[in-house]
Amino acid sequence: MGVINLARLSGELSLLPVAVMSCTRLSDIARGFTREDGSQETLAPDDLDVCFKAKTELRKASMRVLFDTLAPTAAPECKAPATCSDVIRAALIGLHSRLDDLLDNDPFFPYTTYVKIEDGKFGVCDACLAMMEDRCWRGRQKLWDRLPEVLRINVPGWGEAESTE
Template identity: 40%
Template sequence: MSARTTRKRARTEAEDAVKQELDAVDASTAAQHRDSDSPFLPTVGECDPRPNDAAPAPERDPEFWFSDGTIILVAKNVEFRFYRALLADRSPVFKALFAEQHPSRLEPIDEHHAIPCPVVPLADCPEDLRHILRAYVSGKQTSFVGATKPSFNQISAFIRLGRKYELNELYEQSRKFLKSHYSNDLEVWAKHTYWEPPNWAGNACIGVVNLARLINEPSILPTALLSCVYLDDLIMNGCRREDGSVESLSDEDLARCFKASRATRQASLAGVMRTFRDTVSPACSKEKSCALVLGGALQKMETHMELLMTGSPFRLELKNLLKRDGKVRTCASCTAMVEERMKKERAELWARLPELLDVEVPGWGNGVPQNGAA
């Protein structure tokens, strides 16, 4: 059997002209981009798209390199071939950026044809950009986060890049997701099983504080900072991002957490002691017995000290301190009184959170819910 040979299709004169024109564009715009004061050059914490001697060769993203894509986005050393119109229609910032002159190169669109694709450098990390492209490629934008349990990396990318590129729906839904967990409503916060949303790392609160600072959302700060406080020494490890970098609190917020660590625990323990003072209910049916049980509850605190020092002061199950042999030993009136005291102490501690954490939160503790607000 003879060897099969293939014949390369001859390039047309029109394609030669396009190639020459694109080569000229490349040469004339390269210097412009090197010296540009573009707002898309990186800020602190962003990836620098500009090449340097040690930069690895660009590589195609295995997930987002579409053979019919019309634009090439370059994040760090990763190239994404995507759809220009899809992003431009949803972002006025992308639309303006794509309208600028950029170097282009011919990319095949099928076996016989190639099209010029503008090559646009972005000061974003590929991991963040990938989350944005996933959100839009399906074409379903009614709910970006509502039907799923988004990861911290996803929410972080949606907020940072959503804000930067004015992807308003993506940004707003992610902002409301954060506010729904890091709530300014005590009843909502107390019902959460974990400090962070499900499947988030325990130190994600560090990144949440930084996001709250970035978008000027003070209502998130008290619970996010409180979560940081209860990290104790682990707070110094920071929060590792998807790209491998480590995100840390600012020096000012770190100092707040160190100062608040003692203050919040003192306030919490003082509230527990007031809850179990041996003054019985006016309607007590067994005054002497109940007074002894209440006094004994304070003595039991020593065996529960680890939980009292490390557990959330708003989720502590203190009713167990009234039990002996598995049963609550106070009368119904005194038991209800203790629960009411505990509720009052928690509400007062909640109202003091901004003060203890040294942050200003307009409307905090005035009983007006804010999480549903725009």
């Protein structure tokens, strides 16, 4: 909350996406918190509105990344596509038991946070595992690049390549 207020006060909007994302995970955001000096830190009503709406949008976006990662299709190089597709499909079905985690965790957690892994293995071939890792990485990277858009916050320059000069 303090970072959101500081970003608004200083005009440093690049701080907002991560600060808003962090606030979406707070249980009692409407009441604020008490600082060490006893003063109260709260958000302006407009920023509370941003945080409430952002929570839903962030959940939807992170679910898209997860479901895209776990699309039950085998890699082109897969030697056992039916088996690998079945394992991925079973992981998708198993997500229902992790619903609370899916909704409350960091939206940038990898898919391995939510699927059952036995003996350190997911149960698909190396080609399918590499494909899923790539899907997960690319999906989370795209979500990061679009974070202000997902949160409906205007942050000029976010996601643009920085100059190396």
